[in-house]
Amino acid sequence: MTVDPRHLETVADRAWPARQSAALGGWRLNASDGWSLRINACWPLGEPDRPVDEAIAAAEAFYAARGLPARFKLADGAVVPANLSEHLRARGYYPTHGTVVMTGAAVGQADPGASLSSAPDPAFEAVFVASAAGNAADARERLDALSRIPAPARFARLDQGSETAALGAIAVDGPWVGIFGMRTAPGHRRKGLARRILGVLLNEAQALGARQAYLQVEADNAPAIALYAGLGFTPAYGYRYWVAEG
Structure with a gap:
């Protein structure tokens, strides 16, 4: 496409x-x-x-x-x-x-271990802040933005035992769905949970009418780019921020 x-x-x-x-x-x-x-x-x-x-x-x-x-x-x-x-x-x-902006088909699969909601719940918020590398202000600003995503928005989380381990969110706009807020708790990384969350989100997005998905990845984040490429996402274009000297 x-x-x-x-x-x-x-x-x-x-x-x-x-x-x-x-x-x-x-x-x-x-x-x-x-x-x-x-x-x-x-x-x-x-x-x-x-x-x-x-x-x-x-x-x-x-x-x-x-x-x-x-x-x-x-x-x-x-x-x-x-x-x-x-x-x-x-x-x-x-x-x-x-x-890098990557795009792919909005095709996923349901997961009985995941929960979906139309707004971030306290468990979602707690893991989002905990995964922010000590920058609670950054996490709070992003949570505020997530809470402003226009309907239909969906928030997914996966629990491991009594702990929320991974989460993510989507914004559906006609045939497009954007992937946002992908996070995995520090003690649960490298278990394939991000892949599962993405599958749940894309499955829900497809049910909401989306056909094509997009996401943004920092150009130097090779592991994330590889993860999404393995799920069928390809680079569409790039962007940069222009800032002033000093």
């Missing part, structure tokens, strides 16, 4: 809602607490409503007013204008945090 990056970026923006948002024409300004880059960056997916350098300055002012650094999420094949990176580089920005 051929993927239109601009269309999928629009779907992904709806799926992971920021606490605050604004627009400069076709540029989307997302702001939260500053941790999850996707909801703390400008997504330039259409023509801005003013000359490009003025639009960059307006975006910088938007983030400065919220105590956040200005960041621009530039996705391959979806940036408007196409030469935006040249304008950003001239203002001292540089690319970082390369990410």
Whole structure:
């Protein structure tokens, strides 16, 4: 299936809602607490409503007013204008945090050991925070974003004995389903639980009408890329965040 990056970026923006948002024409300004880059960056997916350098300055002012650094999420094949990176580089920005968007068929399987809900429950939240490598603020911002996923959203978790061991979430938008919040508790890794959770989520997504799935993986996370590739996901395009020097 051929993927239109601009269309999928629009779907992904709806799926992971920021606490605050604004627009400069076709540029989307997302702001939260500053941790999850996707909801703390400008997504330039259409023509801005003013000359490009003025639009960059307006975006910088938007983030400065919220105590956040200005960041621009530039996705391959979806940036408007196409030469935006040249304008950003001239203002001292540089690319970082390369990410791969992978897509695959929304086909999975039910699992009797998994539980599904339409909102994250306390057990889901506890494991999500525990797996955040000590950054509770980051985990809380992401949980807040998960709780804002538009319906139909689903949250899955797998328990091992009395412990919640793995979890994940989906955002269904027409034929597309986005995979988010995949986590495995530290003591339960390398047991194939992530694969099982993904299967449960994709099975549910298919029942909700989705046919194609997407997910984002950091470009240097080779184990995760290999996991998803083994499940039939292939790279569709990449994106980087442009941030200012200093």
